[in-house]
Amino acid sequence: MVRSTIKNPFDAREAATPVSPGELLSDLSQAGTNAPASLICEVELTRFDAEQRPVLLPLLWQFILDHRNSNVLDELVAVGSAIRKYIALMPMDQMGQLAVLLEPGYRSASPIELEIEIAKMIYRNFEIHPPLNPDPHPELAQRLWEMVQAYTNPRVLLRDKYSAAASLAIQAIIAMRSQLAEQAWQTIAACPYRWFAELVSDSIERLREAWSQKSPDGVAWLTALQKHAPAHV
Amino acid sequence: MFEFAGFHVPSFRIDTPSVSLNVFDVIGQDGEQPGFISHTGLAENEGSQETQQIKILDMGPPLHGPSYTTTINASALGRAELSDDETRKIRIFIDQHASEHHAFQQLNERQVLRLASEMYCIYPHAAPLLEHDGRYTRIRFSCSGFVFEAYRSAGINLLNPDALPLIDMAVIKMAYPLEARLMESARVTPDSLGLRGIGPWPVLLCGYLLHALNRSATSIRDRAYTPITKDQRFTAEDAGA
Secondary structure, X not given: OOOOOOOOHHHOOOOOOOOOHHHHHHHHHHHHHHOOHHHXXXXXXXXXXXXXXXXXXXXXXXXXXXXXXXXXXXXXXXXXXXXXXXXXXXXXXXXXXXXXXXXXXXXXXXXXHHHHHHHHHHHHHHXXXXXXXXXXXXXXXXXXXHHHHHHOOHHHHOOOOHHHHHHHHHHHHHHOOXXXXXXXXXXXXXXXXXXXXXXXXXXXXXXXXXXXOOOHHHHHHHHHHHOOOOOOO | OOEXXXXXXXXXXXXXXEEXXXXXXXXXXXXXXXXXXXXXXXXXXXXXXXXXXXXEEEEOOOEEOXXXXXXEOOOEEEOOOOOHHHHHHHHHHHHHHHHHHXXXXXXXXXXXXXXXXXXXXXXXXXXXXXXXXXXEEEEEEOHHHHHHHHHHXXXXXXXXXXXXXXXXXXXXXXXXXXXXHHHHOOOOOOHXXXXXXXXXXXXXXXXXXXXXXXXXXXXXXXXXXXXXXXXXXXXXXXXOO
């Protein structure tokens, strides 16, 4: 696995040459699905305008589909980068499309690192744009629920990164105001680990804060959900 | 000063070739001036380690998470005697954020220089990198902000970020010498790092964290520390005070 040789990024002497978003988009179009990881990562950090975003999104989506099962670390880092950018830019009403990335049984299991990125970004999107109506993407919520069921098993939850994935999946289900939210919330009650319940409960408090000025309906719904609070929260 | 009930060790200067660590101890490194803490991170492993090469998780930049750890020549150490639950919450916080920053390991120097302010911020200590409509792909941290937020995720509010001393550009240059060079060469603007106007700014400095931890384990959890200007430094006189 090749890693960057940068020892201290701020020590470089050479002047940085600006590259415009248009040039980056052109480079990505030409490279297609063989785009180098560094290009994808640079794209993630660049802001694109309203005309460029519709061109960028299908390129990122294809890159994600083509490389999500890679076992090369650098490629997975780039896929994570593409996932974050894609989800942060995609139209909110098309988020159901993401369910395909969480389907079990596709060629090989999705790396846990990518599942974390997907669940996290779903949560963040709905944190910023609360759903106008409850349960906007039931199939996506179902895929997240499958993650919750698999990863909150006490034998799994303590393993590296699974608790991060499980907590983010619960947060995402709740942020979508899914019909599965109450079940997800009750899962915490059944979990033998107090820290996990506290972790999710704290994150829901932050969601309430984020929604407080944007979505009175959403806040009322969260309050009702929290009335079913797990005993140890 | 030892708190025997919990065997709590307050923050201390490290003046030995090796030091015994707990996971996620807060490690501080002096800048050019001895005692002025200019970098901080979290100890990755427990056990005895060489002081000059302690493995840490830190906001370099880029953020060095698990499997991308870096080493630090440690000058000081702060310890909260974390419980297993607190340790786990900090680990989850790192797992949730580290991959956002792994991407930077893919960039070459030219790209990193150009995109420095997309990775890192000085003020506030943590800030999302926003897209056009307010959505975000990552949280940027300062090095002290990363440590502060990691502990906060475990329910430990080390200090009050809304009551920080104001510091001017001269102190910024001591605390962030590399970023200062980038600003001087106009490669990044102070604005892009969060330093708007002519200052001074209430920036969260690394030394404050060591002072916050230089209290009893109970105080650390019960009451957020309010730093004062001289807490920029953490000297032998401060240790155990």
